[in-house]
Amino acid sequence: MIRWRELSKEERVRVVKGIDAGVGAGYWTVAEACAEFGVDRSTYYRWRERVARYESGDARALDARSSRPRRHGRRKRDDVRGEVVRLAKTGEFGSPTAIARYLREQGTSMHPGTAIRILEVEGLYGYVSKVDRAGNRRKVRGLL
Incomplete structure (x- = not known):
């Protein structure tokens, strides 16, 4: 072949x-x-x-091209990623779910899991030490 x-x-x-x-x-x-x-x-x-x-004039039509996708289908644009980080740093939102909900209301498609991944990469989401009602310390995931 x-x-x-x-x-x-x-x-x-x-x-x-x-x-x-x-x-x-x-x-x-x-x-x-x-x-x-x-x-x-x-x-x-x-x-x-x-x-x-x-x-018919397309000089690049015969060039060998990579089969690799030009972009990741689920990757969020840099401006959307920046907005998630900015909203997390304001302190107005208590969770990535609230950030995702706010962005959806503003017209940006966002799943809470996507917000979590973005914030984890930026070091703004992870395990936090919290005290429950009984006074016990517990590690839970949340905004840092």
Whole structure:
């Protein structure tokens, strides 16, 4: 099997054009042409679309790209993270749940668990020593 990253741009175009020519002339079916060139059929269709974009002027269409996501789907924007930290430091809110509720009321989607994770990273949430009604000291999680 041919790997896209191992081919130069010219070779990529040549492979796609070779398969297209063989299929267009009636020599092969797409499956047979792909087998001849050592390319998976679904890969060929993906490459063909990229070559078409390249030929229509998109110079980066044939560049090898990382399969790594460009951003984490659940990561909050830095301004939202900063707002969570700012609200925790004001002392107006007694818990991350209250902060998340306030932000939801302001129109920002926020789960309490997300607020907790942000505050833990910033060192503003963790185990706190509290005294219960019976006078016993207990460690509970809360805002620091």
